[in-house]
Amino acid sequence: MKRTTILLIAVATLAGAAVFTATISRRATAQEPAPIFVKKVPVGYRDWKLVSVAHEAGDLNDIRAVLGNDIAIKAYRDGKLPFPEGAVVGRIAWSHVSSEENNKTFGRDQSFVAGSPTDAYLQFMVKDSKKYAATGGWGYSSFDKDGKPTDEAAMQKCFPCHQAIKDRDFIFTRYAP
């Protein structure tokens, strides 16, 4: 078993190195900037497991869920950093709205629920250490409710903030028990 694993890792590393070399030379030729963001909404994200929830007050005024694909969830649960290749962490943000129906039942104004999608409805971080080497191994993305990605200039702001938590592999959200 162990030998097979080591062999597989060796092969994967070599394959990765080959891809990386190819990417470098192509980029060098075409003078393309390194990609830092992801332009497609990951398929099936709404079926992913829950990492945690949060509420951003102030201008954002949203309530949000953070989900992870199976690779990300396993890493979270195992408490292993850095996240492995292929991990994707997503967050969905809805407007934070008062629920009249719930408040009536509770007999007081206390209940806030998920309303309509916000302008930055979906955001994802995709782990690909080679492709996104310039931004800590993560590609960033943000989409509105119609799946339209945020413009590239705005996406330049992601990584500088996430650098604050480099020691947790750039991911703010902790796994909720």
Added chain:
Amino acid sequence: MKRTTILLIAVATLAGAAVFTATISRRATAQEPAPIFVKKVPVGYRDWKLVSVAHEAGDLNDIRAVLGNDIAIKAYRDGKLPFPEGAVVGRIAWSHVSSEENNKTFGRDQSFVAGSPTDAYLQFMVKDSKKYAATGGWGYSSFDKDGKPTDEAAMQKCFPCHQAIKDRDFIFTRYAP
């Protein structure tokens, strides 16, 4: 393959019928009250898909996620009511705590995240029209962080409130897009 599946379903149905008959006759003999609540945390609930999120302010002061098993999620997505037999809707509540780390990054106090489990950490509604006929076909449950169920007297309060939304099959939470 198909034959095996059908056979398994048939066996499961028969077994279910037998258990149901046994339950009925035992209850009739012992004059037990109809069960209205569930005393075991459903296995694997933390892997279920997300229905929505909410924030209860005031005394509860929690942030919560509502999850559903596959039967419940399918019914939600199909927009079909009533929920079919076997549907389970669960909610996890964590204390609503300010995140110093996030606030520092945002440059303002606006961020609230999931803290420790609340006293009513886990709640589930389990659809079984026969078993829980007395409470609209749903069994109710509430557990603290150690999996200890809330006492039976407190559980009597669930159904009266949920009757307010009988037309949505007694489930408050709507599916978030």
